[in-house]
Amino acid sequence: MRAFYKNNNGLIVVPEWFPNCWINIECPTEAEKKYLLEELQIPEAFYDYIEDIDERPRVELENGWSLIIMRIPVTSDDVRLPFHTIPLGVVFKGDVCVTLSFSETEMLTDFVTYTQKKSIDIKDNFDLVLRLLLSSSIWYLKYLKQVNQIIRLAEDNLEMSIRNKELQALLQIGKSLVFFMTSLKGNDILLHKIKNIKDKRDYFDFDLLEDVEIELRQAQETTSIYSDILTGTMDAYASVISNNMNDIMKRLTSISIILMIPTLIASLYGMNVPNDFQNNPYGLWIIISVSILLSAFGVYLFKLKRWF
Incomplete structure (x- = not known):
């Protein structure tokens, strides 16, 4: 999709x-790839870097072109990994500026809407x-709120659970x-590299830089807190599940022992040998x-003994 x-x-x-103008391309088709590489003449290496799902945030320069790769959060239909991140590349030279990603994102649509609501002038x-x-950091925080809700829901399900399903759900959240x-x-790290670009350092909006730093720090701290909470929750509820299983096994064992008493008596008196009750009309009772x-x-x- 091109806009x-x-x-x-x-x-x-x-x-x-x-x-x-700003060109935004998501999930590029072959025609859009041709447009980028042949019409705009973006370096093919830049295109390949952004296509790599594991590409790290960095700054690249080639033949007058600049590439800045950041990682942004996205949701997934895969229940095994509900949230993950993808590279978003910003490629520019002269009067050409392109953002390129290989997945559809809510962030970019929201970013455009936000600039319209706040009448933001991009210099x-x-x-x-x-x-x-800045927008990506805010979306990290939004998704972290959803992660927190999933953790709370899993905690409610885990209280009386003896299954691994809920723990596996928490494990996937841990991966996210x-x-x-x-x-x-x-x-x-990318932000610090951008701040240290000598020929641009004096032209940055320092209020905007401060906002980006604050939101990034908040997103990092929130992620760290939720990760610690999740680790503690998984450890605690792994023990809870084990204890629940032990309690059930104890009850079943107790029931089996109680049932063994009449079974043992019936087995002894059911033998084909003489006994004191064989001729007694009340022997059975x-x-x-x-x-x-x-x-x-x-x-x-x-x-x-509190065994039952």
């Missing part, structure tokens, strides 16, 4: 490219990069938090009564 935006107190969609390409970094933490650290009394005594003893 063109012009800066007019907020980003406004325009039908075609013109100098200094240059580096200003766009900083605002995208690892992706978040790694990507946020990479974005933080005497045996049943004794079995019940001994079983009741066994239940009482188990209750007294």
Whole structure:
């Protein structure tokens, strides 16, 4: 999907490219790839870097082109990994500025809407990069709130659970938090590299830089807190599940022992050998009564010892 935006107190969609507009491409088709590489003449290496799902945040320069890669959060339909991160590349040279990603994201659509609501004027390409970094940090925090809700729901399900399903759900959330933490650290390093670009350092909006730093730090700290909480929760509830299983096994064992009492008596008097009750008309009832009394005594003893 390809879209063109012009800066007019907020980003406004325009039908075609013109100098200094922003080109946003998501999930590029072959035609869009050809447009990038042949018409705009973006270095093919830049395209390949962004296509690599594991690419780390960094800055690259080649033939006058600049590439800035950051990692942004996205949701997934895969229940095994509900949240993960993808590389978002910003490629620019002269009057050409392109953002490229290989997954659809909520962040970029929200970013455009936000600039329109707040009438934000984007000064240059580096200003766009900083605002995208700020927006990505805010979306990390949004997704972290959803992660917190999932953890709480899993905690409710785990209280009486003896299954591994809930722990596996928490394990997947833990993987998402690892992706978040790694990507946020990479974005933080990227921000410091951008700040240290000599020929641009004096032109940055320092208020915007401070906002980006604050949001990045908050996202990192929140991710770290949730990761610690999740680790403690998984350890605690692994023990809870083990204890629940032990309690059930104890109850089943107690029931088996109680049932063994009448079974043992019936087995002894059911042997094909002479015994004192073989000719007694009340022998059967005497045996049943004794079995019940001994079983009741066994239940009482188990209750007294808190084994049942």
